[in-house]
Amino acid sequence: MKSCAALTAIGLLIVGIGAGPQRDPLQTKSNLDVIDEFVAAFNAHAPAEMMAFVSDDVRWMSVNGEKIAVETGDRESLQQAMTDYFRAMPTVQSATEEAVASGRFVSVRERVFWGPESARSSQAALAVYEFRGGKIHRVWYFPASR
Secondary structure (H helix, E strand, C coil): CHHHHHHHHHHHHHHHHHCCCCCCCCCCCCHHHHHHHHHHHHHCCCHHHHHHHEEEEEEEEEEECCEEEEEECCHHHHHHHHHHHHHHCCCCEEEEEEEEEECCEEEEEEEEEECCHHHCEEEEEEEEEEEECCEEEEEEECCCEC
16 A cells, blocks of 8 residues: 555656646746846846736845845835945846756745956855846845855
8 A cells, every 4th residue: 555655656747857847837938947037137137127027026035044034015115125236236247057846836046246357256145035016026146155
């Protein structure tokens, strides 16, 4: 009896793996596509374009140990934060090094670069994006490392 249940569980897992990323039937882009376009708008230093990919009540949070700080709580505050960030970091660019999708969540390792070409700096961070209705709804950013 136990082996039958185990085979059924393995079969369901294999079927689930073969199904590919889950998508809302009305959604035309995958969550990974949305992140790629969001990062492209980031690299263009275009906060208004970035906002096309986030929900009205998007929350951007920083995770540090046991603390989670809400950095922005809506689209307007995120746009202002990005405007200020690009003003302070005029050479910043980002690249997605790795991304894994799981339902409405996408985990990403991102690397940002800044500074003159001759002395370019970079650091990587992990982020988890949650999607709702095809848009980024919540982001949890973890501490960066070089």
